[in-house]
Amino acid sequence: MxxxxxxxxxxxxxxxxxxxxxLVLRVGxxxxxRCMQCGREVMVPRKKVEHNIRKVYRDNEEIEKS
Incomplete structure (x- = not known):
């Protein structure tokens, strides 16, 4: 992805x-x-994040998930 x-x-x-x-702060x-509401930052394994994504926005435009 x-x-x-x-x-x-x-x-x-x-x-x-x-x-x-x-908001994505680091990729690897x-x-x-970072939560956009409360500002808390969390490190999460890539596999778990990719599995739980519904939509991705880049520069306020929706990006197609692949």
């Missing part, structure tokens, strides 16, 4: 604060993502 830094991810499961929008074997 083609994910870049500063992409906005809409996830299937929400963060405990209730928001399901995250793990993703570092």
């Amino acid at each position: 083609d994910i870049h830094i500063n992409d906005e991810l809409i996830m299937k499961k929400p963060h405990p604060c209730g928001n399901n929008r995250f 074997m793990d993703f570092k993502i």
